[in-house]
Amino acid sequence: MKVVxxxxxxxxxxxxxxxxxxxxxxxxxxxxxxxxxxLPVLSEYKEVCLRPELPIxxxxxxxxxxxxxNLPLLSTPPYxxxxxxxxxxxxxxxxxxxxxxxxxxxxxxxxKHYPKNNVMGVxxxxxxxxxKYL
Numbered sequence: 001m002k003v004v005x006x007x008x009x010x011x012x013x014x015x016x017x018x019x020x021x022x023x024x025x026x027x028x029x030x031x032x033x034x035x036x037x038x039l040p041v042l043s044e045y046k047e048v049c050l051r052p053e054l055p056i057x058x059x060x061x062x063x064x065x066x067x068x069x070n071l072p073l074l075s076t077p078p079y080x081x082x083x084x085x086x087x088x089x090x091x092x093x094x095x096x097x098x099x100x101x102x103x104x105x106x107x108x109x110x111x112k113h114y115p116k117n118n119v120m121g122v123x124x125x126x127x128x129x130x131x132k133y134l
Contacts, residue, residue: 001033004107005024008108012127015054039076098122106125107126108126
C-alpha cells in the first residue's frame with residue numbers, strides 16, 4: 001500500500017505521539033506501507049516542523065528529520081498532472097503526488113481541503129478513519 005500524508009498529520013504526530021497521527025507515522029516508518037514523499041511535500045514538512053512557535057521537542061524533530069533522510073524522495077509530479085484541483089492551492093502538492101504515484105490513500109486532518117473522498121482512485125481519509133481502514 002502507498003500513502004501520501006498531509007502536513008497536519010505529521011505535526012499532530014509530533015505534538016501528540018500517542019494519538020492516532022503518531023500511530024500512523026510509526027506504521028509508515030516501520031516499512032510495511034510506502035510513504036510517498038516528493039520534494040515539495042518534504043519542503044513543507046520541514047518548514048512547518050522547524051517553526052519555533054510549535055511546541056515540538058528537539059528530540060522529536062531530529063527523529064523525524066532523520067527518518068525522512070532514510071526514505072526515498074520522489075521527483076515532483078509534472079505541473080497540472082491532474083485536472084482535479086484542491087480548494088486550497090497549498091494542498092495541491094499532496095493530491096498531485098497521490099494521483100501521480102498512484103497512492104491508495106491520502107491521509108489528512110483537513111478533508112474539506114480536498115475535492116472529494118475519492119479522487120482518481122485515491123481515497124482521501126482522516127487519521128481516525130485510517131485506523132478503522134486498517
